[in-house]
Amino acid sequence: MFKNILFCLEFCIALASGMYVVDPGPRYPPTKGEVWPKPQYENKEKFYMTFNPANFEINTTALSCNILTNAVERYAFIVKRKLNTKSHQRLLKRRRKHTFTVIQDTNKEMYNIGDLTKLEIELLAPCQDYPYLGMDESYELIISERSKLSSMSVWGILRGLETWTQLFYFTDDYNEIRINKTHISDFPRYQHRGLLLDTSRHYISLSNILRTLDAMAMNKMNVFHWHIVDDQSFPYQSEIFPNLSEKGAFHPSMIYTKADIGLVVNYARDRGIRVMPEFDVPGHTRSWGNAYPDTLTECYLNGQLIGLGPMNPINNGTYKLLEELIKEVQQWFPDKYFHVGGDEVELECWRSNPDLQKYMKEHNLTAAQLHALFMENVLPLLGSSKAVVWQEVFDEGVPLAEDTIVQVWKYDWVNEMIRILKTGRKLIFSSSWYLDHLKTGGDWIDYYLADPREMVIDKIGNDTSSLDKIIGGEACMWGEVVDDTNVISRVWPRASATAERLWSSPTDSLRTYSRSTPNARSYDPLDGVRQRLEEHTCRMRRRGIRAQPPSGPGFCVGAI
Amino acid sequence: MFKNILFCLEFCIALASGMYVVDPGPRYPPTKGEVWPKPQYENKEKFYMTFNPANFEINTTALSCNILTNAVERYAFIVKRKLNTKSHQRLLKRRRKHTFTVIQDTNKEMYNIGDLTKLEIELLAPCQDYPYLGMDESYELIISERSKLSSMSVWGILRGLETWTQLFYFTDDYNEIRINKTHISDFPRYQHRGLLLDTSRHYISLSNILRTLDAMAMNKMNVFHWHIVDDQSFPYQSEIFPNLSEKGAFHPSMIYTKADIGLVVNYARDRGIRVMPEFDVPGHTRSWGNAYPDTLTECYLNGQLIGLGPMNPINNGTYKLLEELIKEVQQWFPDKYFHVGGDEVELECWRSNPDLQKYMKEHNLTAAQLHALFMENVLPLLGSSKAVVWQEVFDEGVPLAEDTIVQVWKYDWVNEMIRILKTGRKLIFSSSWYLDHLKTGGDWIDYYLADPREMVIDKIGNDTSSLDKIIGGEACMWGEVVDDTNVISRVWPRASATAERLWSSPTDSLRTYSRSTPNARSYDPLDGVRQRLEEHTCRMRRRGIRAQPPSGPGFCVGAI
Structure with missing residues (x-):
């Protein structure tokens, strides 16, 4: 089914309007491992690492404090419990009487460069007690053989941990959790x-x-x-x-x-x-x-x-x-x-x-x-x-x-x-x-x-x-x-x-954006945003937030 | 607080518009023991009975069948478990540090005529296996010293049991469950x-x-x-x-x-x-x-x-x-x-x-x-x-x-x-x-x-x-x-x-009804409907249905 959709994403959307051909499956198939809100600077390479919750640790290499240790514990729990292939496998098999076709991963241009086993957190200035207007929320995150999250501020570390969690994704068959080699440098536009x-x-x-x-x-x-x-x-x-x-x-x-x-x-x-x-x-x-x-x-x-x-x-x-x-x-x-x-x-x-x-x-x-x-x-x-x-x-x-x-x-x-x-x-x-x-x-x-x-x-x-x-x-x-x-x-x-x-x-071109007519299948610059929001919605639901469907037909697997 | 509202219901709504005086409390205070959808014929008297779940039984005096016994079990559970003063008392006391004023029941013209201890169910024709278009859903319900629900059809009994459950209400202090002496004769308008x-x-x-x-x-x-x-x-x-x-x-x-x-x-x-x-x-x-x-x-x-x-x-x-x-x-x-x-x-x-x-x-x-x-x-x-x-x-x-x-x-x-x-x-x-x-x-x-x-x-x-x-x-x-x-x-x-x-x-006058302007506090013939729907919404929520607020500010006690 995914194949059809992705086929159609590439071809059908180039159609002139006049006839409304409906595709089966979600209206906007979710992305995989895209961060919401989109980071200011993000570079993803064609390499990925596999992730095994049982073989992974987070280290704090510089300063720390309660806020930071609480956050590490929280996010470690999230990635270990919510990103768990076993529970998804169970779900997948639950009421299945027949063999479903295993869908191949769509992006075949990706290369495995081993396991992600560690995240180093480097807080470079002492913690502050309370967040405040104008606090520093910037951070830098490098996902590679040696992954590192660094910031001058504990608030930046918090933002970076959230980003890090969002980069993980499942393969289509739910057999593997992956994270791409990525470099993110991020900070907020508005305080x-x-x-x-x-x-x-x-x-x-x-x-x-x-x-x-x-x-x-x-x-x-x-x-x-x-x-x-x-x-x-x-x-x-x-x-x-x-x-x-x-x-x-x-x-x-x-x-x-x-x-x-x-x-x-x-x-x-x-x-x-x-x-x-x-x-x-x-x-x-x-x-x-x-x-x-x-x-x-x-x-x-x-x-x-x-x-x-x-x-x-x-x-x-x-x-x-x-x-x-x-x-x-x-x-x-x-x-x-x-x-x-x-x-x-x-x-x-x-x-x-x-x-x-x-x-x-x-x-x-x-x-x-x-x-x-x-x-x-x-x-x-x-x-x-x-x-x-x-x-x-x-x-x-x-x-x-x-x-x-x-x-x-x-x-x-x-x-x-x-x-x-x-x-x-x-x-x-x-x-x-x-x-x-x-x-x-x-x-x-x-x-x-x-x-x-x-x-x-x-x-x-x-x-x-x-x-x-x-x-x-x-x-x-x-x-x-x-x-x-x-x-x-x-x-x-x-x-x-x-x-x-x-x-x-993220989208500079929005200043000139005008909504397209509902039934036209011509290219819409917001389609990418819609797809990212589908992923983000399912992500919220996996983490216990009853987020409603944002953009029409679709589904979330393994979510409330 | 209720007092103020009821005061205002009687007086404020007669105001000419021009100034918008907001009342504290719910926009439309819920009714007590009103049935939704409203029965075709309903006569309530100024007498009530008290209800003690521990001292109550339902008897089937004529025909019966699986659908009927299942329904009796279901509704008995509802009135015994969902209408329980103890759980409400617990809730009431939970986080209360100070003595709340016990609000007197507003309708003082009601007279107690004892306990409701029994409901007789009289099904007068054999059960049918499946519901169908045009089935008989009419029933007669008499709530009095000898309460009786009767119908020519098991479908009518089902409708009557639902009505019966909806007639119960709590006193404002949640110390007592009451049901009014009532005669209902009911049937659907549309099949x-x-x-x-x-x-x-x-x-x-x-x-x-x-x-x-x-x-x-x-x-x-x-x-x-x-x-x-x-x-x-x-x-x-x-x-x-x-x-x-x-x-x-x-x-x-x-x-x-x-x-x-x-x-x-x-x-x-x-x-x-x-x-x-x-x-x-x-x-x-x-x-x-x-x-x-x-x-x-x-x-x-x-x-x-x-x-x-x-x-x-x-x-x-x-x-x-x-x-x-x-x-x-x-x-x-x-x-x-x-x-x-x-x-x-x-x-x-x-x-x-x-x-x-x-x-x-x-x-x-x-x-x-x-x-x-x-x-x-x-x-x-x-x-x-x-x-x-x-x-x-x-x-x-x-x-x-x-x-x-x-x-x-x-x-x-x-x-x-x-x-x-x-x-x-x-x-x-x-x-x-x-x-x-x-x-x-x-x-x-x-x-x-x-x-x-x-x-x-x-x-x-x-x-x-x-x-x-x-x-x-x-x-x-x-x-x-x-x-x-x-x-x-x-x-x-x-x-x-x-x-x-x-x-x-129920409201014949609706044919000529036109929506009043939002801020006008003049009398609106639908206010009574709104109040009944408030009660019904809370009732649904007590029974596990996450019904959303129908008409603005308000609250449900003891509900999901």
């Missing part, structure tokens, strides 16, 4: 490569958060943006304000304790991932009001009280609660950045409240200016933490520290980015990567084609140096439509498209 | 309530097929339409033509053996579900060609052979293979109906083939007429089975037996249905229920509003008797975008909307 997970609209179990971190590591993403509370529920279990989750969580079992958060932070750190907490204020705070209704604003309609709205910006108690809570959060989340939200404030509620009406009149403020004032009051409460804010805070002209990062999420994002860059501020981009928005037929191609720097480069004039201020982006998994049943399959491999775009953006 | 599952574009494991049957039973669906093979793979393992799956399956482990099919058929029968096989011909057959290339047509472009297309309609071998294979399939699938497909034939390929060009010229046939001829040749091969065909077969004027069922799936479905009804033929409807089509924000409301009889009723003139010929419909889960990672969460609870529409279509 901030994040995934936002919203645990308020639905509770997400700890195990699915940890699984998400595993998947992020497989995709070299480095920021877990934890949108932990929102209007609907308050699962963060504060020790100083226990009432917040006691009255604001969906259910007593649906909370994150200090220990849970510690586990997430450490698990992420071991994988070179920062955990950035978001406590979104003053909007998106309705669940806070179950315990502390006074911190919210009473909204009126035609003189009638109709419910609670955003935080009350003229109540000192609001700021007091925030100040104390932020201190606790900072202790539990060691990241230097703290996301304080600031999006979608229901100003209409503020305008409806008699006390606020009076205050705005006295101080000659519009409701938008009151929002700006609120943020101005909150930002100093972060102390030594640096702030990340949604774009509204910038739009409303709140004076922002130079190192505040603005997150762009709305329409008209190109002009918004240009406006932010003109003030010299850093930004992260999310508008194109809202994972809750669905589209029939797989939308990851759209994600893949979105590159925030490429979007603005033609419009920014001569000052291209400011492009560096676009420090990255985040795929956002808002929680309205996902819970434990589908969050993993909804995020992966769709977020992998964002991940590759932010890591290495 | 054919199906789900199509495509196991060719991706292989679906046996366990997920069985889980799908469980979910169908929970939604009172009665036809599992197994689109078992297609262009991409041939997982049906024939005993007389083993090469078909040997060369056509994705992988040796990705097949359905005779034993597998027997298991599915029996599992379905025990749940009152028919299993209707589809072997789609002459298009969608590319995977057959791996073993039998001669049965397919060679397609040409500019005189060059470019691949294989639909079955070859002038090769006797094609019909011979079909004849033999159909006989085997009929032995393995006892259903009276056999789906032979007939959709999306690539006529362009037939037109390109020199032999077919010659044949069409000699017999003065167009390619469409050749398709009609092919179907005319195939239909008699079904012998005593009745045929189901996709609408193209009708459209092309193939002479169809009076009892052939036409499945409507394309656009312009209203006119198509009217055309079919005018010939006196039966049809099943699917156009509005393609589960592979995605839409942000949950599309089940669109499914819910689609009612094939309501669509044509105004256009059909006086002869409304022909409406009965619309015997039902099917939700279709095509396999391009789903595999074992996401098939369950993608189908459920979206297909539940189709299921309720086909069973009882």
